Amino acid sequence: KIIKKEHARVDWNESSETIDKKIKAYYPWPVAHTYLGEKYIRIWDSEVLLGNGEGNRPGRVVSVCKEGVIVKCKEGKIALKGIQPEGKKEMLATDFARGNKLEGRLFS
Secondary structure, eight states, rough: OOOOOGGGOOOOOBBHHHHHHHHHTTOOOOOOOEEEETTEEEEEEEEEEEOOOTTTTTTTTEEETTTEEEOOOOSSSEEEEEETHHHHHHEEEHHHHHSSSOOOOOOO
């Protein structure tokens, strides 16, 4: 099967384990990606976290902490660690969060 860029789009309705595996599998190409509003965001690194992020929609940013940007998945939570916002260089997700109010926002 030929891998295409669209295969690497993150589906937040999957489990945190599945999303984490996809992020690792699609590095360095085609790189897992998502959208924050209209902004295209590549995801370079992540980590599955314990807990469920109760009461949140899949794709919702639950919090920002030293582990990264914490996002609710259909099952579980994931910490986004390394990202590349559209038009920017690769950076730590926590650095991106400092300049953008992410908590409560929705990745799609």
